[in-house]
Amino acid sequence: MTQSLALKAGEARVRLGARGITRRFGALTANDQIDFSARPGTIHAIVGGNGAGKSTLMRILQGMDQPDEGSIIVNDSAVTLSGPAEAFRLGIGMVHQEFMLVNQLTMLENLILAREPVSSLGVIDRAAALKAGQDLAERAGVTLNWHQRVQDAPVHARQILEILRLLYRGADVLILDEPTAVLAPQQIRDLLVLLQRLRDDGRTILFISHKLGEVMAISDDITVIRTGRVITSGPADETSKAQLAVQMTGEMVRAVTPRRAREGDTVLSITGLGLTDGRGIRRLSGIDLSVAAGEIVALAGISGNGQDELVEAITGLSSISEGNVALRYHDVTGMSLHQRRALGLAYLSPDRAHEGLCLEASITDNVIAGHHRRAEFLASGLLRLKAIRAHAEAQLDRFGVRRDSAALPVSSLSGGNQQRVAIARELDGSPALLIACQPTRGVDIHGIAAIHQCLLEYRDAGGAVLLVSEELEEIMTLADRITVLFNGAVRGTLRRGEADVESIGRLMLGEDA
Amino acid sequence: MLDNLIHAALIMTTPILLAALGGLINRTGGIVNIGLDSMMLFGAMTALIVAADNGSWLLALAVAGGTGAFIGGLMSLVITRLKANEIIVGLGFSIVATGLARFILKSTYGVSGTLRLPDVTRLPVIDIPGVADVPVLGAMLSGHNVLTWFAWGMVPAAAWFLVRTRAGLRLRATGAGEKAARSLGLRPLAIRDASTLFAGFMAGLAGAYLSIGLVGIFNEGITAGRGFIALAAFYFGRNHPVMTALGALLFGFFDALQIRLQGRGFPPELVQTLPYVMVIVILAMLAWSAKKRNGART
Amino acid sequence: ADAPVALIIAQGGLGDQSYNDLANAGFERGVEAAGLTGRAVESKDVVAQASDILRRASDAGFGLILDLEYSHAQPIAEVAKDYPDTTFAIVNTVAEGDNIVSALFEEQQGSYLAGMLAALVTTQDSIEGINADPIIGVIGGSKSVGIDKFIAGYIQGAHDANPEVQVKVAYSNNFADPSLGQQMANAMFESGADIVYQVAGGTGIGVIQAAEQSGHFAIGVDGDQDGLAKGHVLTSMIKRTDVAVENIVKAYADGTLKGGSVLGFGLAEDGVGLSPMTYTKDLIPAEFLAQVDAAKAGIIAGDIKVWNVVDQGYPDWMQ
Amino acid sequence: MAMPSTNPATYTGFSALKLIGTALLPFALALVVAGVVLAMAGHNPFDVYRLLALESFGSSKRIAATMAAATPLIFTGLGTAVAFRAGAFNVGVEGCVSIGGLAAAYVGFTFVTLPAALLLPFAMLAAALAGLAWMIIPGLLKARLDADEVVTTLMMNFIAVAIATWLVNGPLLAVGSANSATPMVAEAARLPRLMRGSTLNAGFLIALICVLLYWLWGKRTALGFETRLAGMSPRFATATGMNVPRLVLKMMLLSGALGGIAGGTHALGNVYRYVDGFSPGYGFVGIAVALLGRGNAWGILMAAILFGALSTSGATIQLFSDVPIEIVDILQGMVMIFAVARFGALGRKAA
Ligand SMILES: Nc1ncnc2c1ncn2[C@@H]1O[C@H](COP(=O)(O)OP(=O)(O)OP(=O)(O)O)[C@@H](O)[C@H]1O
Ligand SMILES: Nc1ncnc2c1ncn2[C@@H]1O[C@H](COP(=O)(O)OP(=O)(O)OP(=O)(O)O)[C@@H](O)[C@H]1O
Ligand SMILES: [Mg+2]
Ligand SMILES: [Mg+2]
DSSP, X not given: OHHHHHHHHHHOSOXXXXXXXXXXXXXXXXXXXXXXXXXXXXXXXXEEOTTSSHHHHHHHHTTSSOOSEEEEEETTEEEOOOSHHHXXXXXXXXXXXXXXXXTTSBHHHHHHTTSOXXXXXXXXXXXXXXXXXXXXXXXXXXXXXXXXXXXXXOHHHHHHHHHHHHHHTTOXXXXXXXXXXXXXXXXXXXXXXXXXXXXXXXXXXXXXOSOHHXXXXXXXXXXEEETTEEEEEEEGGGOOHHHHHHHHHSSOOOOOOOOOOOOOSEEEEEEEEEEEOTTSOEEEEEEEEEEXXXXXXXXXXXXXXXXXXXXXXXXXXXXXXXXXXXXXXXXXXXXXHHHHHHTTEEEEOSOIIXXXXXXXXXXXXXXXXXXXXXXGGEXXXXXOHHHHHHHHHXXXXXXXXXXXXXXXXXXXXXXXXXXXXXHHHHTSSOOSEEEEESTTTTOOHXXXXXXXXXXXXXXXXXXXXXXXXXXXXXXXXXXXXXEEEETTEEEEEEEXXXXXXXXXXXXXXXXXX | OHHHHHHHHHHHHHHHHXXXXXXXXXXXXXXXXXXXXXXXXXXXXXXXXXXXHTOOHHHHHHHHHHHHHHHHHHHXXXXXXSOOXXXXXXXXXXXXXXXXXXXXXXXXXXXXXXXXXXXXXXXOEEOOHHHHTSHHHHHHHSSEXXXXXXXXXXXXXXXXXXXXXXXXXXXXXXXXXXXXXXXXTOOHHHHHHHHHHHHHHHHHHHHHIIIIIIISSEETTTTTTHHHHHHHHHHHTTXXXXXXXXXXXXXXXXXXXXXXXXXXXXXXXXHXXXXXXXXXXXXXXXXXXXXXXXXXXX | XXXXXXXXXXXXXXXXXXXXXXXXXXXXXXHHHHTOOEEEEOOTTTTTTHHHHHHHHHHTTOSEEEEOOGGGHHHHHHHHHHOTTSEEEEESSOOOOTTEEEEEEOHHHHHHHHHHHHHHHTTOTTSTTOOSSOEEEEEESSSSHXXXXXXXXXXXXXXXXXXXXXXXXXXXXXXXXXXHHHHHHHHHHHTTOOEEEEEOHHHHHHHHXXXXXXXXXXXXXXXXXXXXXXXXXXXEEEEOHHHHHHHHHHHHHTTOOOTXXXXXXXXXXXXXXXXXXXXXXXXXXXXXXXXXXXXXXXHHHTSSOOOOHHHHOOOTTOO | OOOGGGOGGGGSSOOHHHHHXXXXXXXXXXXXXXXXXHHHTTOOHHHHHHHHHHHHHSSHHHHHHHHHHHHHHHHHHHHHHHHHHTTOOOOOHHHHHHHHHHHHHHHHHHOTTSOHHHHHHHHHHHHHHHHHHHTHHHHHHHHHHOOOHHHXXXXXXXXXXXXXXXXXXXXXXXXXXXXXXXXXXXXXXXXXXXXXXXXXXXXXXXHHHHHHHHHHHHHHBHHHHHHHHHHHOHHHHHHTTOOHHHHHHHHHHHHHHHHHHHHHHHIIIIISSOBTTSOSSHHHHHHHHHHHTTTOHHHHHHHHHHHXXXXXXXXXXXXXXXXXXXXXXXHHHHHHHHHHOOTHHHHSOOO
């Protein structure tokens, strides 16, 4: 199968493309007369702001969604895709922004699902399955724990699994929707290397990203989409980061202007914090950390070195073994998140889909949740729906959420716009401390600038921020102090100025700065 | 005494176990089968009818299972294709079934409530010569009919099926991640329907066990809500065949025990709650230990 | 009178293999004979719908409304006041009102005879399926005064026949689960009993099945159940609900039914009694049968007082 | 873990009108299918349906009877729905009906010296508290240990009935009573009848008020808002500062209290005591009512009335035709099945 497709692909001039594809959601036109052509054996990047229509287009190209107009081009000829299965027969596979993995199953089971190597009477040939998996991993130059349940696997492992599964199933066109959004820097580097390998094997890759750096780094062609329309489409070497940025956002992105941080009194202070989990594994040890009003402290580190655990400890989502946490001089160790929020804590979750937002609920509900008991929203015990709606709309406008109607479920928003909704909620009111985890994950440069500006304004207004991010660039731009975690302990702390990518990188790897 | 207790416990367990295993497979595929009782009821009725005029217990079982599967199929289609709420549909089927059963008895056999037919072929009981008189072991292994053996055989079989076979894997995937399964080109709805067919088949056998295995007659109350006890059993087992079997055994054992505890001073109504109380207690203990293991994450 | 008559079926509904089915049979015979139109009414929620159904029937011009549901005693009295031209009848309990007829059964009397016979037979190990131990049993459908009325009579009869006899008592708390009845009966047989009296409707069918399959004996109830397992139903304690209902309907038809009256159905009236024992009387020693007949005469004559749990509460020998 | 089908997402924004719309076609279909069965049984479906309609709504008395039959179902429907909202699939309302009814009856026949102004509220309170108390164990197990509430509440039902039966046979048995029944409650403890010669009583008004409160709670209160979010996504609710276990517990208890009130109004407004067969499964029908009504206040009200109508007319039509009760079973089951079927789903392929 792969063979023949590769041949066809060889002959074809357009491996996968679109002609006049249009898709509407009620009033909103997500895709508007989209044209583009991905040449066989190339990496074709699709860039665009949040809500530009990238995911929608990709869903259509993979047969998950049907266009209202226009047609899909496969190997130079127009086709209509009844569903993902048919797309697959044509060698087209996709990795969604939301992973399509069955969390309760193991990595290996997910890999072979629906293409199981079976011996007689439908019994799974586990040996063959494992071999297939290991070969793929080897060819891709990665290592995976095949017997781990997906729900226990780190996010980059899931990402890689999704890609390997496409290969396993014989796809030679890979559609990747923001694959790097959830990855740490060196994981991104690994992934880009992997993608280039695949390209050199003759596979065609549609690559979506907001990170123009990596886009420029690996793509052969680039198509820019804005508000559902194609702005330009052509070879990568004929454009530049800056030019792309302009085309994506329509206007020049204001460079973030960090103002002097005036340190106020301590808002968050953690002393001797340690955590041993239910299985007796040491997660955190001897952590001392403090954040003062008017400063941004960044928590850097390779994911899995204790960031999540520390955040959960500070928010009170999980209890700790030793040490204490104080918010504005109140000892909150052992307090519930509800109580901590009452003391001025705000928490932007890294897990947008399950914790940061309630996808089934309306956009308004998501903006208002947690603030709904404010006096201004309650009249004699009843919610004042008008006031709530008005407030929500105001917040959404302030954070520039591109929406159809605030009454729609938040799941109808594009990835980046969803993130903005979460931020709008958390920066609402005036929290004393904001725990911001991956605040710009999946957000376009325009949005990133906007979000960064919000964080800085918040800081300059005397807010305290604990920034947890895997974007070193982001950390460098925003942080007044940078604390690096390694193996659940503080490896070192650098002030703005004395910190550079190299020194941080060394600390992240457990070396000395 | 002990032997009788064990023997009776296994007898009371069998119908629950059969139906529970069916419900387990069904739930693994993503449907909570509230209609098991209705499938049991019709299994019991058709089994008796066939066993009486045809005389082959094997055929009787086949027909009982088939009838259950047929009802299951209908129910499944309403749920998967018409996107109907599985709980209501299940309750609805149970209500229709009781009505229909009485209706059939009246219109076809002119009897009300109980159907008693001449020379019904009963399920063969397997006595194991040597073992039969060994104290405890005999009660456990000997003197049970084919369905009891089948039911217990199905426990490891189900476990093996779920982990080791292609169908099992796809079934689990369908239940746990329908979107993912569909995106891989599987047909979740069809897979679900298949699992409901199986559940119906097993429930039908459970019914047959009651009618031609135990009492040898059919009565409109013969299932006595055992379909719902089965539901509790596979919820109890959280979709693990072995734990589910344990759940079913709990009911069977304490049911047999309460019968024998009667007339020893305790008020019978309270003694009868023993199985239910025990299930709650054990469920609580399991949940508690699970919580301790998973640590404090709220 | 020729206005139509209605029969309100009690909890458990038709198909209960006992009370309701029997009464309904008598009802059908009655309306048949009297050439009336009769309607039997079942309800899933018979307790709560008492007065709604009674009033509906009265408004619709039914002349006689027979109510089998025990819990309707109060509602029927209340409704009857508003419908003086309608005649009401209630079975198994007494309702006040001069247009209400009440029918009471002395089940304890029949059960006494059953208990006596069982106690006599249980030591006759010459009989196939009987052991020498003086142990008999009884299984009630629910722990309630109405059922204990049977059980008390049974125990009293057994003890009067043989003070040594041990009577095992168990309750199924379910009137329609034959497999449970079978298991309970087996448990009793295992522990030495060889004759088990069932007062448990559909569940009791399982008791009879158990007797047949284990080669022991059951005692039937309500109707003549001796034929259900020929030779394994020692006798049946017949309660002639059918006769009572049939007579009431007939009396209504030819205008002889007197409101406010309480009809008693005991041994004297042949309202209760033992079955003819078609398949077992040859097994049972003649002197036992004679002894039972003597007891029957004694009860009718009033020499033997059988305990009535409903009127007298529980005796101290039964707690 | 709540079952997927009870996902409260399906509970959001469902106007009464829309509900009628979606229920109409299925209802017709149910009538057709049951009609076939009727015809096979040699009954003329149209006559039967005409009769059913007349017996349900044909006269003020019959309407009253229908509403009376609907009363307990409204409570149990609401009780089930509040738990569903919080993501707890509580099937234990049935048990609360018995326990609540027993408690109300006990107070009603014990403290007979109290004046109505005290006795009635006291008895109702007892019912509510009893129902609430009955949900404490499953509520805590669910909230604190995430023990499966479907199993625990189902078990609690069996236990409730057993305990009630035991009590009415021993401690609370009325003397001279041949069946399991408590004494009658004092006049002062009885809910006033709304209409002469009918069992319709003030309990129905209480039910209507509860429907209104439920609607208000779901749409306009902070607690209702929190419950909805917690039901849809516990992790999200927790992250925004809600105490989800506590919410779940609260809703389980509220659910139990409503079940208790169902029993209380039934004991004080209709049966005037607790007796065997007190609840022929009001709690279970309540599950159907809650789901049929899509958790929507007015939907629940209508579903309850529908089942009430079937229950009461199903009995009385037997006075005028020889339609057996099982036909009514079949009809009721069919209505349930078809009423939740979404025939629209047939057309488009699942995406
Ligand atoms: N199912 C839907 N219903 C309504 N609107 C939708 C739906 N799916 C997408 N949209 C809207 O279509 C527009 C494009 O969405 P899309 O997800 O394609 O954007 P995107 O380019 O992927 O953005 P991002 O980079 O943030 O992921 C957005 O405004 C989104 O709100
Ligand atoms: N501002 C808020 N944001 C989110 N959740 C809240 C907020 N205030 C209260 N809650 C949650 O709502 C529920 C109501 O409890 P609350 O803390 O208000 O005390 P309460 O007054 O006893 O609640 P109730 O008003 O329901 O009786 C709890 O789960 C609580 O955690
Ligand atoms: Mg997107
Ligand atoms: Mg003996």
